Amino acid sequence: MTTDKPSITVLGLGAMGTALAGALLSAGHPVTVWNRTAAKADALVARGAARAASPAEAVAASPVVVACLLDYDSVRDVLGAGHLQGRTLVNLTNGTPGQAREFAEWAACQGTDYLDGGIMAVPPMIGTPAAFVLYSGSRAAFDRARPALDVFGESVYLGEDVGRAALTDIALLTGMYGMIAGVLQSLALATSDGAPATDFAPLLTRWLQAMGGWAEAAAKQFDSRDYATGVVSNLGMQAASFDNLHRTADEQGVSSELLAPLGRLMRQRAADGHGHEDLTGIIDDLRKDNA
Ligand SMILES: NC(=O)c1ccc[n+]([C@@H]2O[C@H](COP(=O)([O-])OP(=O)(O)OC[C@H]3O[C@@H](n4cnc5c(N)ncnc54)[C@H](OP(=O)(O)O)[C@@H]3O)[C@@H](O)[C@H]2O)c1
Structure with missing residues (x-):
């Protein structure tokens, strides 16, 4: 099946990452997924997602990478090896404004356009009108990723101060x-x-x-x-x-x-x-x- 919808990579398939990837699939986006515990991707792969064997392979698969892991340390663990050059990274992992600012600096050093986000929903709400997601950071990254981000719920952009969404x-x-x-x-x-x-x-x-x-x-x-x-x-x-x-x-x-x-x-x-x-x-x- 061909689609004009952009490919999206989702890193992290806990309860929330699975809901995000599932909503993207339902909306017709080609989705590549990676999770530390690979078996958690099985149901999404059965629905048409591509399984990446490593974070690097996952990042290489799509221009927009959505990370939804336990905390910022785990995002660093997963993305630490780089490979993000030229990508748009949307980090929907819960953290503090200070962590968001520090991470944005790190992402800039990788040549990555960075958007920080906060999900105001529990997983069953994703993809329904009840969900809203806060974003702050690069306006260009928000505009580029928005067609996919709107799938999760209402996208609320709070400005270029990257710490604002976390606050x-x-x-x-x-x-x-x-x-x-x-x-x-x-x-x-x-x-x-x-x-x-x-x-x-x-x-x-x-x-x-x-x-x-x-x-x-x-x-x-x-x-x-x-x-x-x-x-x-x-x-x-x-x-x-x-x-x-x-x-x-x-x-x-x-x-x-x-x-x-x-x-x-x-x-x-x-x-x-x-x-x-x-x-x-x-x-x-x-x-x-x-x-
Ligand atoms: N669930 C909610 O209601 C909710 C609502 C809003 C926001 N959030 C935020 O969304 C994020 C994910 O939440 P969740 O509910 O999906 O949590 P979860 O079900 O506990 O899943 C945690 C995810 O992080 C991965 N992970 C943890 N440590 C890692 C490491 N060191 N290296 C690689 N992967 C690691 C886990 O991989 P494994 O599968 O291999 O363990 C799993 O994919 C959190 O920041 C949370 O605060 C959640």
Whole structure:
């Protein structure tokens, strides 16, 4: 079968790399795959992917190379031997902004156009409208790779600062883990009298959805550094009721360790004279540069 779609190489066939390569195949791209544990390529090869015997062979097969490995060290291990001259490298491996910048310098020394990315999806979401993927780095690399990248989900290009995608990715994951911490704590508490978690979960979902707009309201307050206008739930009140979270957890024999740090910050800020404000000002206390 012939196709006018560009060939893409995918390095790394863990849960995510397999989903990426599968989506490319479904969209009609010729795909070459390589994975350290070769057997993980079998199902993709059965669907038409070409199996490369080495990373060098995989890189040679396509102008655009997508890497999705465990961490940046494993990407270095796999690509360390070079062979990237003239290629466009799209690294969708999770990492820090500093790692992305360091890697971009290394890629430039290899003669490689480099795009860093962060996948905001779990593997079953890849190729569906629910997925979005953050990119930053070379604009030319983004434009060149985009027809293939759009297969994964919505492509969100954040600019030439190569560290921006990783920073945004980690900030989004931070929000997610904060929510997960709250859900874990909440389920521990709600089930402490023997009630099934499934009875409680629909109420929790409803409440979290009702509070979902808070991030944007907080962002507006933070950008203006005005924490005192339009306050509907002042910090003093929230700090006092937050103590009841600890007391209830104690009464019910549940640890409140996941939320304890937030309680400390709220009490401290209220004691510092900000009790009439919203709790958004805590962002200032978290920022070490206090800018
Ligand atoms: N899964 C998710 O929900 C999700 C969501 C967003 C982003 N991500 C990111 O996507 C990346 C891959 O995640 P995943 O879920 O695919 O992980 P995974 O299923 O654990 O797969 C890890 C992959 O890295 C390879 N690998 C690890 N160390 C290596 C080394 N030293 N040399 C060569 N290959 C090595 C593994 O090869 P072997 O098969 O040989 O072990 C495998 O292909 C991670 O950075 C992750 O943070 C994942």
